[in-house]
Amino acid sequence: MGQIEILGIDPRCLVTEKLKAPYPLPFVSRRALKRVKERLAIPKFCNCCGGPVRLVNNMEIYGREYGDWPYAYRCEHCEAYVGLHPNTDLPLGTLADCATREARKQKKDFIPLIATQFNGDRNAAYQWLADGMGIEKRYCHWGIFTAEQCDKAAHFIAKKLRKTT
Numbered sequence: 001m002g003q004i005e006i007l008g009i010d011p012r013c014l015v016t017e018k019l020k021a022p023y024p025l026p027f028v029s030r031r032a033l034k035r036v037k038e039r040l041a042i043p044k045f046c047n048c049c050g051g052p053v054r055l056v057n058n059m060e061i062y063g064r065e066y067g068d069w070p071y072a073y074r075c076e077h078c079e080a081y082v083g084l085h086p087n088t089d090l091p092l093g094t095l096a097d098c099a100t101r102e103a104r105k106q107k108k109d110f111i112p113l114i115a116t117q118f119n120g121d122r123n124a125a126y127q128w129l130a131d132g133m134g135i136e137k138r139y140c141h142w143g144i145f146t147a148e149q150c151d152k153a154a155h156f157i158a159k160k161l162r163k164t165t
């Protein structure tokens with residue numbers, strides 16, 4: 001739903017006073033914000049269903065706090081969610097519903113390909129995948145792929161593996 005926009009480094013990096021942390025985050029670290037070179041806007045509405053999105057402790061999702069930075073953006077309507085970059089309020093990707101989360105797991109077949117086919121050159125591997133999928137490289141992230149795009153990527157990866165084995 002809607003065009004994904006990849007933004008540059010968060011301008012709050014330049015602010016000198018303590019950053020405001022949205023509930024329930026304990027803080028937002030300027031240094032951590034600076035590490036996120038390609039940023040997605042903070043979601044207000046769900047990219048799966050258009051429902052309202054709330055920042056939550058991921059206890060609401062998993063039943064207990066999970067991970068070192070246990071927060072997520074979660075759709076109140078369809079329960080799609082996405083985690084946050086550590087120590088920030090920035091989403092790791094777009095919200096994923098159950099089908100999308102499942103589809104994104106196909107990334108596991110891509111990781112070994114980076115080593116075996118691209119000598120560990122992540123850039124080259126992602127460029128190849130982007131070209132194959134007909135998208136710009138900056139949009140070539142499993143964290144923002146739709147389920148359909150994941151399947152397309154997986155298909156392309158399988159073809160590459162067949163060709164070289």
Ligand SMILES: [Zn+2]
Pocket residue numbers: 046047048049050051075076077078079080
């Ligand atoms: Zn939703």
